[in-house]
Structures are given as C-alpha cells and as structure tokens.
Amino acid sequence: MIQFSALQRFTMRFMVAAVCCAFTFASQAQTSQAPHMEEHDGHHALFVDGAPYLVLGAQINNSSTWPSTLPKVWPALQRMHANTIEAPIYWEQLEPHPGQFDFSSVDQLVKGSREHNLRLVVLWFGTWKNGNMHYVPEWVKTNPQKYPRVLNRSGDPIDVLSAQSQTNLDADKHAFEALMGHLAEIDARDHTVILVQVQNESGIIGSPRDFSAASNREFAGAVPADLTRALHTKSGSWSEVFGGDADETFQAYHQAKYINEIAAAGKAKFNIPMYCNVWLSYPIAELPERQVRNPGIQYPSGGPTQWMLPLWKALAPSIDAIGPDVYSSDPAFYTKVLETYARPDNALWIPETGNGDDYAPYFFLALGHGAIGFSPFGVDDTGWTFKEGEGPVAHTRNYALLNPMARQIALLNFQGALKTAMELPGRPEQELDFGKWKASVRFGFPQRDGQRVPGTPNHEGRALVAQLGPDEFLVTGIESSVAFHTEGKLPGIRMQILSAEEGSYENGTWKPMRLWNGDQTDRGLNFHRGADTVVKIRLGTF
Template identity: 35%
Template sequence: MVSVMKTSANVFSIAILAATLALPGARSQTTASIPHLEKRGATTQLIVDGHPMLMIAGELYNSSSSSLDYMKPEWKQLADMGINTVLTPVSWELVEPEEGRYDFTLVDGLIAQAREQHVHIVFLWLAAWKNGVSSYPPVWVKRDTQRFPRVIIDGRPTTTLSTFSSALREADAKAFHALMEHLRTVDTDHTVLMMQVENEVGVLGASRDHSPAAEQAFAGQVPEQLMSYLTTHKASLNDELRTLWDANGAKTRGTWTEVFGDSARADEIFMAWHYARYLQAIAAAGKSAYPLPMYNNTWLGGGDTPPGNYPSGGSQPRVIDIWKAAGNSLDMQCPDLYASDFSGWTSRYHRPDNPLFIPETNGGSTGAANVFYAFGEQASLGFSPFAIDAGMHGDTWPGLSLEKITQGRDELAASYHAIAQIEPFILTGQQSGDIHGFVLSQDHPMVDFVMHGLTVHVSLDQIFGNGAKSGYGLILEESPGHFLGAGKGFRVSFTPRDTKAPEVGIASIDEGRFDNGTWIAGRRLNGDESDQGGYWRFDQREVHIERVVLYEYK
C-alpha cells in the first residue's frame, strides 16, 4: 500500500517544538497497551501489550531493508535464529522524496513482512545524520545549502548538515512526525516497539562546527537550562564532567570557555548540547503523534582519543548528563558497543536515569557470550548485533568467509534460543535482582556473586584436564535453594556466607528445555557430569539449560 500525504509549510514551528520538548511525550492516544518503558522492581523494562519483553534482536545491514524483495527471504531466517526483534533503517530520503510528499510504501511492507514471522521491529530514523555525516537526507535538502547550511571545518564547508539550522530541524521534525502519525494508524498490533532518532550524531574531523551560527552560539552564554541542571544534579554527574567543571571554577554562568575551559572537551560539551537539543526536538515531534519509546545511539570514543576522531557531541558517557539536561523526549542514550571492555562500557550506560539498550554490537561467538552478560548482569532491554543478515544472500563480510559467518551465526542462535526459552525467568530476575550474567576467559577465569546468603562461585569448567578456554552464561534464583542456569563452559559451587550456617550440597541437577513455558526435563546429571556432586557443571561443547536444587547439612 502506498500512503502519500501533503502537509503545509506551517504544520510545525520551532516554537511548537520548543513547547513540546520538555513533555514526557504522551498525548490523548497514550494507553497502557502502547509499547512503553516502565519501572518494575529493581529495573526498567520494555512493556508490550501489558507484559515485559526482552528484545532478542539484530540490526540489518544499512541498505538491506530498502528493498522488500531483497528482504523477503530474510525474515524466516532471522526468526529461525531465535530473533524476536529486528532493527532496520527507515530513511528520510525514501519517506519524503519530494518536500511535503510522504511515501510509506516501504514502511508498510516491512511491517507486513515482519508480522508474517511474528517478529517485532525497531525503526532507525536515518535522517539528518548517520555516522556523523549526512548521506540520508533527501536530495532536495542536500542541494539547498542556503536553507540547510553545512558544518564548516578549517574554513571550508563539508557535506555534513549543521545542527544550528532551525530550518533543518523543522523539516526533519515534520517528516518524523508524519512517520509516527502513520505508524499510529497502521501498527495497531504493535509490531514496532521503539524508534531510534538519527544515528551516531556528532562532528567528524574537528571538535566542533565552525559555521557562522555555531561561532555565534559558542561565543554566547551557556544556556540557563543547562547550568540549572548541572547545579541541581552536581552530586550525581559523570565524574569526568564534574571534574572538568570544577577545574574551571564550577561557575554557574558564563561563556562555554569560561565555564568549561578552552579545550576540545569544552567543544565536545558545546556540540553535545546542540545535538541533544536537536534530537530532543525531533523526538518530541514524533511523540506528539505516537509516543513510542525513543533513543539515540553513540559511536564510542575511548581513552584519550580526541573528539572529532569520533563524532564530537554524541552521547559519550562523559556528556550523557548534557544530553539529559536538554530534555526528556529521548528515553535513553545507548552505546554502539564494539569495544573490548564490554562490561565497563555497559556499566557506564546503565544508570538509574538511563536504562541499558545495546542497539549495535558484535555478533558471532563474541555476541553469543556477551548477550548473557547484558541480560543477566546489566538488565539490558535488548541486545542487537549489527549485520545480523550477513551471509543470508551468500554474501560475505570483509575478512570473513561465508563458512565463518555461518558458524558465528549458529553460535549466536544457540544463545538466543536458550534465552528465548527462559525469557520470563530473566525478566522476573531483573525485577528482583536475583540474576547474574558473566563471561569467563583464561584472563578472567572466575567470578563470585552473593545471592540470598550464599556465595555463588563461578569458574571455567576445567575438570579432568579437559579445560574450557572460555565460558559464559547466567544464573538466577527461582526460589530459596532452587537455581536456573544457562550457558556453557563453566562450573558453579555454593558456600554459605555465614560461617555458623549449615553447609550446602547439591541435591539434584537436571538438564532440559522449556516448551511454551513448560519444563521438559532431560538427563539427571550426576557422577562425572557433576564432579561427583561437587559442582554444577555446564559442558563447554554447547549451550545448556539446567536446574539445580541444593540441600543443607551439618
């Protein structure tokens, strides 16, 4: 179906956008059934049709979903992997090929194809920016450099649109609002769960934009809204941001250099504020039509890497508070997490005011391990490796053979199928806090958790000299003395923390699976499979789901 609509040039004004910027995003359409984020127990979860869910997800190649014919054979393969949610672009250039004319043929087709396989969608609104540059706006935007000015670096214009353009913000917001109005009308069964607003925004090649409007803003005062937020939240600010502010006198007013110093870090804060204000406005415009959860994603910069080598102004951990100060229409700032320190980065984004969602990350064997940590230890809303459709058309990824891609996809699918079976238990464990996830290696061979008076010691399974080189999984407590686990390559022992308490032993270990929520027991594991009752073991050869029951003795 083609859905084409015209709008006048005055549908939105910047004044209207500013008025909606601070709203939670609800209007009269809001009901409990619309997908939304909700605090439940110890965590925030995605609620769909009244029930929490995990997004066991994957993101497509950038261009896959631009053709329904290309996508048609992929959906079943994705569903067969255990995926319940697909992240896929919907681009401004295809939605509004001519100004004021909207074409939702592709959007409707993707939703229909996803429904056939009972798979959900998260749409990625690729509009003004993707990976810090502007390749996805319509050509009528790209051509009009007077109305839509560009980022200036070293005195020369770039192809990247400037966030200081009110005309750009208004045009982008109109298109996004039209898309959200359309989704509200056509997606009554909530196939679409969330929206990503833009993609990895920020300035590449310099620490800030030097266009005339940007120079004027940089010479001006730091906005009162930002200073008020920083002052009110000073005790909980990111340590690096607070230290920088203190080092420059902790001023409560002044220019950007007066408050934050004359450095690339001050430039980054300046750009973070202006990108955040832009994206908050786009999200507010969309939510005024249909208030789905919305987030932005971040190209991470590590260590002392100067801003501009990564998009300067994106929501790095040190400037998340700047993004929070800019409004609340964006529900989350999220990491595109390809870095090796998976646990460190997830902990920096999982904050009391910022639920964790991982929209892009590594797949294959790395993803097969990290997904247990994300859901089990960091209460992530979802986990989504990029290029999830690699190899589905016989194509390869640079440096990887089709055989290697298939092997990696099978490893990830094994983890996904296990997690899908125990999803209700994971969600309950996230709410109560009685769940832990882990990734083990020869450099990090063990970890301890405290669960209801017990020290739960998890280590690589190295019994009988047949040592695992890696292991991963999660453990949750179903009830006192009853634990459920999933993963491979590790073993578990239990010790009372109170030295006066009775000792604990393993009463039984059962492997099995869940079929539509019903436990189907397999082998009763004893003898060598439990090291003669000494350990709860998870064989390194494949992912297992197991239950253990403990007993006390003196």
C-alpha cells in the same frame, strides 16, 4: 541478597503476563498495552504486551530495507533464533519530494516482521547517520542555502547538517512525524514496533562544532542557564565554563535539544519508547601524552558519548534510553561501557555490537548489568557481512539457548534476581553472591579434582544464574560449570542438592525433562557436552 517480600509485590502484577504467555504472538499483541519502559529499584525493563521483554536482536545491513533485499533478511534472523529485527527507514526514501511520502518500505517491513513472528526496532536515518548527512533527501542535499551545513574551523562546508538550523530541524521533524503517524495507523493495536531509534550515531565528523558566524557569536556568549543548572556548573562563556571541552559541549547542547524536539514530536503521534545510539569514544593507541580526545575526528562530536551522557540525560527527556554501539571486544573497555550506560536513569541497551564470536559472551555480561537487550550488527543474507546461509555462530548459540525463556529472563532481571559470569583472561573461576548461597562458576574442561580449572582457549565461557526462591535457582551456561555452597564452606559441605531438574520453558511454563544426579551433579552442574541445557535446582542444608 534478594528481598523476597519485594518479589511477592510483583506477583499479582505479572499474573496477566504469565497467562498471556500461553497464547500466540498475535493474540498477545492485539490485547495488550503499548510498549513502554519501566524502572523499579534501579532495574529497568522494556514492557511489551504488558510484561518485561528481552530483545534478542539482530540489526540488518544499512541498505537492506528495500523490497529487493528484504527476502534475504528473514531467513538469517530465523536461523539466529532472534526475536527482534532492527532495520533502518531512510529519510531519502520516505520523503523523495518535499511533503510527498512513500511508506511502502515501512509497510513491507512491518508486514514481514509479523509474518516471521518478530518484533521490530525502527531505525530513523534522518539528519545524521554515523556523523554525516548521507541519508537526507536529494532536495535537502542540493539546497544548502535553505538547509545549511556545518562550517569547519576554516569556514568550509562539510557533509553534515547544522543542528543550529531551525529549517533543518523542521524538515526532519516533519518527516519523522509522518513516519510515526503512519506507524500509529498500522501498528497501534498489534505493537510489532517496540522501539524507535531517533537518528543513527549522531554528531559531526569533520569538525568539533559549527563555526558559522551565527554559531561563533553564540559560542562567545554565556552558557545557557538550562545547561548550567543541569550540570551544576558556574556561569560564564562556553570556554570559561568548559575549557578544552567547550566545542564538543556546545555541539552536544544543540544536538541533544534538536533530537529531543524530533522525538517529542514523534511521540505526540505515536507514544512508544525512543532511544539514541552512540558512536563511542574508544581508547587511543598512542603514548600517554598523545591520548587526547579529538571529537569530530576520533568520533562524531556532540553525540551522547561517555563524557556527554549526563548532558544528554538532562536535556533530552523525550529519549527513553541511550544505547552504546560497542565495537571493541576488549574486556576492560566493554565492561566500563556497560557500567557507564547502566544508570538508574538509563536502561542498558546494546543496539549494535560486533557479530564475531568474540563478542557473544558479552551478551551474558550485559545481562548481568541489567540489559534489556542486545543486538549484533550486519545479520542478513545479502552477502555484505556473511555468505548466504551463514551467520553469527556464537551469538546464535546464545539466542537458541535463551529464546525459549526470554520473557522469564527479562522478568528476573527486572526483579534484580539474575547474575551472570563471563570468562576473562586469567580468571577461569568466578563467584556469584546470592547472600545465603554462593555460586562458584568455573570455565573450561576437563575440570579435574584438585587441579586448577583450565579455562577455554578463546575465553568463551559464560554462565547465568537466577534466584527463583530462597533455595531455588535457574541455571544455564556455555563451557562452564556451576556449583553452589554456603558462606565459608566448599560445595558439598553441609549442603545438598534436593533436586536438579533439566527442562525448558514452553509458552511461559516450565516443562521438566529429567533429573540430574551422580556424574551430572557431583562436581557441579556442567554445561559442556551435547546440547545446551537449562537446570532448575533446589538446595538444602543439614
């Protein structure tokens, strides 16, 4: 049950934020503190302009941050009702020659974001992009003697820079410092940039670790004390301590420290939140005896996967969050990923996910796990993922519904007052527990009296309920109904709806439109026909 004494403690803290919501985007940005992360009682929030901010994100395609393609980015994000763009900055473009920096793409990206009232998440494509070194400058690619690559088990070099090379680290760090220093110069006041991703799905594709002579000597030695302390393991060699996971753990150790040093250097120039995304380890479609993880082949070895997350949280303190890129719409897998990455020491953030309709309900599921944001991949008009003028349909429906009240949703989630339901196969009915009050959520229509609710053909139902007071709730949903009741009683028994007010938030203020009653409330609040709606409901007992 919500502890309202705790909510009251937030009241004074967020009065300024409520006032700020009445002003324009520009005036907000120019008068507020820098973006940062906060945690309270296990709940997380990304603070932007002094108040919790919900990222309704859209990541553009990998090669879309160029002057020729950026004009095809903005219309797609506006149609989607996104409030945040995720866009890459490429090391090869930023530093085409050693020590010579070209910030033109950065400047255009920041300028365009402001012109379209979007916040910006900068993605640094440096040493790693999807487990390879494809975005490093040509002067790095063509000088392997100075910038060494990983050697595989056979001793052959592969398309990945070694995380054990100080030269590689120094080169990436120098470029990242330049990027963050430039962002500080152009954005320290406006705070258009709210997050920075350090690398992209880091790790090794093609080998579990570096098998160079120097690496092999270190691998044969003792596990460093900082790692054994962090993981509470015994001392010994890597193989003695970690067994079959030794190669991957060895790579993760060096990789986490490498990226942490880059992030720390960047924060010294411009201290805003930084995160890492991760290529997950997915279920293996094989016989049980063949379901063995294969780091470096199945996924990039060394990244903050489900198994390496504790190591990364301990050894990369300059990384504020680790966000999973989720490209499986299997309900059990997606739910497990959310549960794994929603930790007291890690804000849940989905920086990439599928752009298909089957992924859209997971936004509601993520919110129910406390997510600070969500971002489908591949949203622009370049023709790579969508034809010009098209885009994600179900994700757009989500964002159109929640965008006007995104700040309120972020605050309610930070307060622990929000719960969600997502339709699952074979589960067309779910229950949300708010202590005194229970919310029965049913998916699919028609919902005939005395009959089992049908569910939807594609399991697209979702609902959101947030407690505003002891007997007051904010309710919305898609292809769902929500009915309230008390413990042990059915809806309508010894309880009543005092008011059910349809409305919307405008600049942080609730604007009522009409009262629901009769057919609109007798069988729960139905979110089915017509435009998607939001209802503020007050309940009573008798």
